[in-house]
Amino acid sequence: MSDLAKKVEHQSIIDMNESFRMDGKGFKLWVGFLLVIILVAMAAYIYQLTSGLRVTGMGNYVSWGMYMTNFVFFIGISHAGTLISAILRVTGAPWRRPITRMAEAITLFALMIGAPMVMIDMGRPDRVWHVFAYGRLNSPILWDILSITTYVSGSLMYLYVALIPDLAIFVDKVKAPWQRKLFQKLSLGYKNTPEQEKILNKALGAMCIVIIPVAISVHTVVSWIFSMTLRPGWHSTIFGPYFVVGAIFSGTAAIITAMIVFRWAYGLKKYLTMVHFKALGKLMIALNALYIYFTVSEYLTIWYGRHEVDHRLMEVITSGIYGKMWFFMWAFCLFLPLALTVWFVMKKTEKYSLTIMMVATILINIGMYIKRYLIIVPTMMTTYIPAEAAGVKISYMPTVIEWSITFGGLAMFMLLYTMFSKIFPIISVFEIIEGIHQEGIEKVGVEA
């Protein structure tokens, strides 16, 4: 090992050990804050279980609402890991190295929050086992269960295998005895010998290729829940690729947000540098433009075609509260972040750089949430026979219960992510060392 690599490794061990510390005041406050939100959500869910879904704003016309939006949103976030880790590994982008762990962890935890959202939405969660007892492959829900469980197990394996060398590095370097014991067990006797490294890289190389089609299938199938129906706005061939691009877009935005937060909270300036943010920024510009393109295609075809029911759907989307949300999404979640990201990438100085990106990426994810909401709710409001003709006024407004559970899901996601970073090194040290050897420290983007 070169002196430079040694120095980086030594420094990163110190820095990671610092990030494992759980006695900070800020950390305790943060976890306490999240726990309060989670407890409120749990109480809300228990209330919903006993009283039924009538405590939500859903009704017989808008029979899917915020929970389904959460499902699509979190499954979308989960695509961060695939992009950064798998695609960039396959294409051999050296700057991916410090980010991979963070991205893979996001994938796993987002899936762990997203998938149960469907169960929260179920009228009879006590009958979940029916899906296994009577499941039929005709139903896109079964496709979802198959692809999401594959994706969960795949990304868990991927995260774990890529973690093994770091566990081996850290096993005798961490201070807490329980952590030492845990790392000892999980590292499976890995010692970073060249032979082991070869096997591990082979496994990772194969897994990162396999995980890409799985990830694409996941969000395609999520979109098919909607597009397999005959409802206006849903029954669309564009939905598969549209959802996949949307997922990668929001996932990448989420990873940038997470990077900025970790960089600030754990002082990871040396590992997450402008090299990474600029590279991701360029990627974001491409994804942002691509998503705008898809969104224009979606709405323009619906609007221009003037199919009677599509036309009414466009009226719902562009008027009232949905209209406000729609225009907000266009202006502040698609075009403004695009402008901000372009500005950031062109900027010569570092000043305010990360603030700009933080604002842009958070706006993107707010917009992506709104977008999924606007896919689900207005379509459910647009029936072929307008319900008004029967004297029914369709409306949907999420209740406190739905908001609580939604924020609870978000808090749970953040808690899982935080705890992960407190137990395992959030920066992939072995990959950085490997990168310094193979590509040089400049390309990896870390500072010695």
Added chain:
Amino acid sequence: MSDQCNPQSCGCGSSRASQDGDGDTQRRQFLKFGFASFAAMAGAVGFHSFEAKAQSKKGDAKGETCGGPTPALSTSGKLIDPITGKEIEKEPHYHSHAGNKAVREGIPNRKWVMVIDLAECDGCEKCTSSCSKAHNTPPERQWIRVFKMSGTAEKKPYWFPKPCFQCDDPPCTRVCPVDATFKRQDGIVLIDNERCIGCRFCMAACPYSTRYFNWGPVKNVVEAGYTPEKSTPRKMGTVEKCDFCPDMLREGKLPHCATACTMGAIMFGDANEDAVTDAKGRTYRLSKLLAEKGGYRYLEELGTKPSVYYLPAKNPTYDPPKIDESEIKEVAMNFGFAKENSNV
């Protein structure tokens, strides 16, 4: 239902021919679901034999029909055992537990259809109230809902009763992950609320918004004796909808909505027999009725193949619905009822 189209009147094999006449959809459906062999068997089995089967609740239909004596029909339209000479009792309380084969397969050799004459419907909603009473539905819930259709300047407003269309290619059953909602060979789409997991995918998939969900705790008059054919007692967290009243059909009676329709606007019958009957006891030849009056199926272009036909509101016999012009906003060429959703 009048005597000439009473289910009992078609004996063994007699309806096979009529099935070939109008049973195009049904034939395709049989093939599609691989029921060809069952169809051949069912073709030889009359309705009465099913009742015998339901009473004994064992054995297959074929053995019982061909093995036992063929019931005779009395002048008053009652089924008589040719050996004992006694009237064969109808099953008073048809009961089956969920998953029962008979419930899932339907009444053999039938293809139930409904015809709604929009020129006769005066929007009195007696169909709705009688249905709601029979099925003990909560106040706001209407399995058959009467819409006020406004049309345009060229088209007069009219009433539009909408039950479940019992589609022959139902988008709802296709998406059900647990086979809780299913299509039977007699054309009826039912829901097994002991199987339903409450995912509401069927509600999202139904283009006719015909399904209802039990969002909260339910109040049942009777708590026992559930069968998907009765759809009651209902259960919290499950989906329900208009079921074409198979429990009534098994007794040879019209569904509640058809019986309650004083205008005779709702006609019900069997496409295999090519006959529909209204509450006034008038029976029509289905094919002739549809051809003469320009019958159509609502949103047929969606390809769902509904079992409910409409006769257009031509020269209506009632006063058209009054539309409050200030409340509505015309958006398109057919229905002008989409209000601006400004405060939702």
